[in-house]
Amino acid sequence: MIGEALEKADLVVLGAGPGGYAAAFRAADLGRQVVLVDSEPRLGGVCLLRGCIPSKAMIAAAELVNRLRHAGNMGIVVGDLRLDFAQLARWRNQIVQDLARGVEQLCRQRGIRRLTGQGVLRSSHELFVSGSDGNVVLQFQHLIVATGSRPAMPPPFRHHDAILTSDEALALEHLPQDLLVVGGGYIGIELGTCFATLGSRVTIVEVLDRLLPGVEPELVRVVHKRLSERGVRIHLQSRVTSLTCDQGRVTVHVQPHQGATWSETYDCVLVAVGRQPRTNDIGLERAGVAVDDKGFILVDEQCRTSQKHIYAAGDCTGPPFLAHRAKHMGLVAAEVACGRVQAFEPRTIPIVVFSDPEIACCGLSEEEAASQGRRVHVGRFRFGGSGRARTLDETEGLVVVVADADTGAVLGVRMVGPQVSELIAEATLAVEMGATLEDVTSTIHAHPTLAECLHEAAEAARGMALHVYRIKR
Amino acid sequence: MIHEFRLPDLGEGLHEAVLVAWKVQEGDVVQQDQPLAEVETDKALSELPSPCAGRVLKLHWQPGDVIPVGAVVVTLEHTIPEGVRTAAGDKEQEPAAVAVGTEPVQEGSAHPERLQAEAPVLAAPATRRLAREHGVDLRLVRGTGPGGRITQEDVLSYVAARAAAQTHPAAESVAEVPFDMPPGVQRPVLPDFSRWGPIERQPATPIRRRIAQRMMVSFHTTAPVTHMDEADVSLLEDCRRRLRLAGSAAPKLSILPFVVRAAVSALQQFPLFNASFDDDRQEIIFKKYWHIGIAVDSPQGLLVPVVRDADRKTILELAQEIARLADLARSGKIRAEDMRGGTFTITNIGALGGTAFTPIINWPEVAILGCGRIREHLALHQGSIAARLVLPLILTFDHRVLDGAQAARFLNAIKERLENPLALFIEVQAPSESAQRPDSEPGRR
Numbered sequence: 001m002i003g004e005a006l007e008k009a010d011l012v013v014l015g016a017g018p019g020g021y022a023a024a025f026r027a028a029d030l031g032r033q034v035v036l037v038d039s040e041p042r043l044g045g046v047c048l049l050r051g052c053i054p055s056k057a058m059i060a061a062a063e064l065v066n067r068l069r070h071a072g073n074m075g076i077v078v079g080d081l082r083l084d085f086a087q088l089a090r091w092r093n094q095i096v097q098d099l100a101r102g103v104e105q106l107c108r109q110r111g112i113r114r115l116t117g118q119g120v121l122r123s124s125h126e127l128f129v130s131g132s133d134g135n136v137v138l139q140f141q142h143l144i145v146a147t148g149s150r151p152a153m154p155p156p157f158r159h160h161d162a163i164l165t166s167d168e169a170l171a172l173e174h175l176p177q178d179l180l181v182v183g184g185g186y187i188g189i190e191l192g193t194c195f196a197t198l199g200s201r202v203t204i205v206e207v208l209d210r211l212l213p214g215v216e217p218e219l220v221r222v223v224h225k226r227l228s229e230r231g232v233r234i235h236l237q238s239r240v241t242s243l244t245c246d247q248g249r250v251t252v253h254v255q256p257h258q259g260a261t262w263s264e265t266y267d268c269v270l271v272a273v274g275r276q277p278r279t280n281d282i283g284l285e286r287a288g289v290a291v292d293d294k295g296f297i298l299v300d301e302q303c304r305t306s307q308k309h310i311y312a313a314g315d316c317t318g319p320p321f322l323a324h325r326a327k328h329m330g331l332v333a334a335e336v337a338c339g340r341v342q343a344f345e346p347r348t349i350p351i352v353v354f355s356d357p358e359i360a361c362c363g364l365s366e367e368e369a370a371s372q373g374r375r376v377h378v379g380r381f382r383f384g385g386s387g388r389a390r391t392l393d394e395t396e397g398l399v400v401v402v403a404d405a406d407t408g409a410v411l412g413v414r415m416v417g418p419q420v421s422e423l424i425a426e427a428t429l430a431v432e433m434g435a436t437l438e439d440v441t442s443t444i445h446a447h448p449t450l451a452e453c454l455h456e457a458a459e460a461a462r463g464m465a466l467h468v469y470r471i472k473r
Numbered sequence: 474m475i476h477e478f479r480l481p482d483l484g485e486g487l488h489e490a491v492l493v494a495w496k497v498q499e500g501d502v503v504q505q506d507q508p509l510a511e512v513e514t515d516k517a518l519s520e521l522p523s524p525c526a527g528r529v530l531k532l533h534w535q536p537g538d539v540i541p542v543g544a545v546v547v548t549l550e551h552t553i554p555e556g557v558r559t560a561a562g563d564k565e566q567e568p569a570a571v572a573v574g575t576e577p578v579q580e581g582s583a584h585p586e587r588l589q590a591e592a593p594v595l596a597a598p599a600t601r602r603l604a605r606e607h608g609v610d611l612r613l614v615r616g617t618g619p620g621g622r623i624t625q626e627d628v629l630s631y632v633a634a635r636a637a638a639q640t641h642p643a644a645e646s647v648a649e650v651p652f653d654m655p656p657g658v659q660r661p662v663l664p665d666f667s668r669w670g671p672i673e674r675q676p677a678t679p680i681r682r683r684i685a686q687r688m689m690v691s692f693h694t695t696a697p698v699t700h701m702d703e704a705d706v707s708l709l710e711d712c713r714r715r716l717r718l719a720g721s722a723a724p725k726l727s728i729l730p731f732v733v734r735a736a737v738s739a740l741q742q743f744p745l746f747n748a749s750f751d752d753d754r755q756e757i758i759f760k761k762y763w764h765i766g767i768a769v770d771s772p773q774g775l776l777v778p779v780v781r782d783a784d785r786k787t788i789l790e791l792a793q794e795i796a797r798l799a800d801l802a803r804s805g806k807i808r809a810e811d812m813r814g815g816t817f818t819i820t821n822i823g824a825l826g827g828t829a830f831t832p833i834i835n836w837p838e839v840a841i842l843g844c845g846r847i848r849e850h851l852a853l854h855q856g857s858i859a860a861r862l863v864l865p866l867i868l869t870f871d872h873r874v875l876d877g878a879q880a881a882r883f884l885n886a887i888k889e890r891l892e893n894p895l896a897l898f899i900e901v902q903a904p905s906e907s908a909q910r911p912d913s914e915p916g917r918r
């Protein structure tokens with residue numbers, strides 16, 4: 001150590017993921033002197049560097065492959081489809097590189113000071129940053145913690161060249177031949193589908209009795225069927241008991257709920273069994289910041305921690321682990337730190353799974369509304385009834401609208417089908433605005449589009465669907 | 474599902490209520506709208522109906538506690554109405570649970586930012602931000618949008634109404650503000666009574682506090698003088714008894730409606746007694762309507778409901794109206810509106826006894842008439858000694874507006890009418906005449 005520089009700082013943001021950089025940008029725009037600290041030289045965090053963005057690049061490629069392979073109905077027959085995985089990896093990495101540079105430029109334009117290094121709290125007002133440029137102690141007025149989360153790697157799993165988390169899976173430079181995905185949650189499903197479509201033999205092992213726990217069975221069924229059609233083998237109610245690594249391959253032993261233990265050998269094992277907060281090594285206890293028993297930072301609706309001048313945003317405050325949640329919390333934390341009256345109080349945080357086909361949800365499901373004692377009207381519309389879905393040759397899936405029977409307010413929307421990751425935005429706006437079914441049905445939806453399916457489902461919830469005939473209730 | 478039932482906005486700018494009694498116990502199963510508790514505000518007693526069907530998990534207060542508006546009163550376990558499917562399975566259903574694995578990260582940690590426990594208020598994000606900026610609890614705002622959605626306009630009009638209530642209290646609610654001591658006078662400090670023996674402290678109920686404040690306002694604002702006399706009501710009592718025997722529609726025709734009738738006639742003859750004094754403008758305000766306040770001894774304390782347009786009512790109608798208002802007051806169902814706008818007050822302590830007392834003027838009125846107990850005494854009547862019935866009459870008047878001689882004449886006018894009841898019956902105003910009078914307070918009834 002070469003000693004340490006002492007620096008006074010107005011507002012420090014620890015972590016440069018979507019929560020952290022959003023907070024830093026907003027605080028700078030509101031006139032604060034901001035220091036942004038991250039252990040990585042590139043900005044963007046897991047989302048940009050090892051999560052949402054690279055995975056969507058890979059999934060987009062897989063979708064294209066898929067469409068080409070199944071374009072026979074349209075008279076398009078591709079004889080020899082060849083995948084240059086190395087080129088795909090270059091394209092993917094370039095997207096990440098460009099976006100990270102973009103964030104960096106925006107950061108520079110705002111006059112935000114950047115420090116690269118591991119940030120550790122020394123006290124409630126001091127952050128020690130040890131980096132390549134030397135050691136700095138930041139004496140801050142306000143701190144926003146946005147250190148995010150990391151993939152969990154519980155025993156019997158351990159880090160090994162052939163045992164990957166999503167971090168490594170999204171940095172692969174070659175296509176694995178045999179891939180085991182442990183965990184049927186959204187990361188496992190997205191990456192499993194993607195690699196299977198690109199040509200890997202994929203097996204999914206999930207402890208629970210269905211894929212995507214937490215998502216309605218009605219939606220999961222569509223995805224499960226498609227995975228099976230793609231040749232993905234799915235083992236539910238099964239648990240990996242041990243792994244043995246031999247010459248770059250991994251033999252995995254699996255104990256199903258019923259029946260005998262089986263074992264198989266794979267090139268790679270992707271462990272996608274959850275995420276842990278990155279809060280254990282940043283000195284929160286020295287600053288008096290309270291965490292729960294799992295290590296998530298406790299925050300109030302203003303994103304304040306137990307120390308009123310320290311805020312937290314994003315995955316480090318707990319699930320759901322979503323970049324858009326982190327971003328909004330970061331903005332709220334920054335505005336509150338700047339003295340504005342703000343709160344993180346969304347009625348809903350939309351959820352999107354880039355499975356095949358995609359799943360998207362916002363607001364309450366029928367079950368959740370019922371468990372709140374609400375009387376609901378539910379409307380369904382299948383993509384098979386949509387002219388646009390037909391012309392895309394994507395007819396699997398449906399839209400479900402749940403509305404309050406008394407007020408007509410849209411409580412929630414569930415979708416599985418083509419491009420629902422985009423369609424959910426309108427539904428989210430409706431839920432957040434407290435829109436009623438009539439508001440939705442009175443809004444003219446362009447024809448022919450997939451968006452009309454939400455309109456139709458809302459009409460169905462009012463008992464007035466045009467393109468479904470049903471006897472009046 | 475757990476429902477936290479909060480004390481709703483009680484209207485009239487009220488911020489708290491006193492819990493009088495629970496109507497349910499913890500563990501009880503209740504229906505929607507079943508009364509949960511009886512609460513008292515400084516206006517009236519009322520019942521809190523259950524917002525839903527369910528089971529009572531917890532009662533959060535003790536009788537006698539002061540509950541602020543918005544505080545949780547009762548925790549209910551909501552039962553799901555019939556016909557609605559319940560959540561299937563016994564697994565914990567997490568909203569938006571797409572965290573991938575099972576270990577080590579499980580969803581559902583008790584987390585302060587889980588906000589959707591209570592059914593959310595229907596309002597767009599920008600409206601919610603506006604409400605937050607103005608410190609408005611949206612649960613207290615009535616939404617005018619479709620499906621009861623709260624608009625930005627709803628929030629702003631709530632804010633305006635709240636500000637108006639704070640800066641321009643209605644004249645009647647002046648006494649809601651704790652009364653200040655007159656300039657230069659300090660409120661004396663109470664001694665420590667427990668030095669001399671055991672004591673018990675009880676919080677004053679809102680009605681008691683309001684009575685105390687109103688009395689202090691009157692005491693410090695008016696210049697009261699009390700004038701007393703007696704009326705020979707033998708003839709009137711004879712009439713009354715005969716009317717009752719004749720099976721009149723009024724089941725219990727007391728002397729009070731006759732006194733009201735006599736007082737209204739005297740007030741019309743002496744308009745200064747039906748007036749108020751405007752200190753700021755040094756003006757006397759004559760009221761061209763005759764709304765008579767009747768002091769009622771209710772279980773919660775003194776209440777003064779007002780008989781509207783007493784000049785236009787027959788004695789029978791007065792008797793019915795007094796009975797109706799007294800019932801409402803005694804059962805705690807009287808509305809604040811029923812106790813406003815009086816021009817003169819009558820307090821009848823007669824039933825309880827007493828020869829004389831000194832009533833306090835019901836400010837901003839300028840006079841109050843008290844009635845003692847009718848008693849039989851020996852008197853010289855038309856040259857011979859006879860047993861006569863005598864009603865003590867007490868008039869307290871505001872000497873700022875009225876003088877002793879006027880008071881004597883006013884009380885004489887009442888006395889004469891009570892002693893010669895025929896006068897009461899010939900003076901009733903013709904309905905046609907009164908109908909022509911424009912209603913001075915449109916919409917108040």
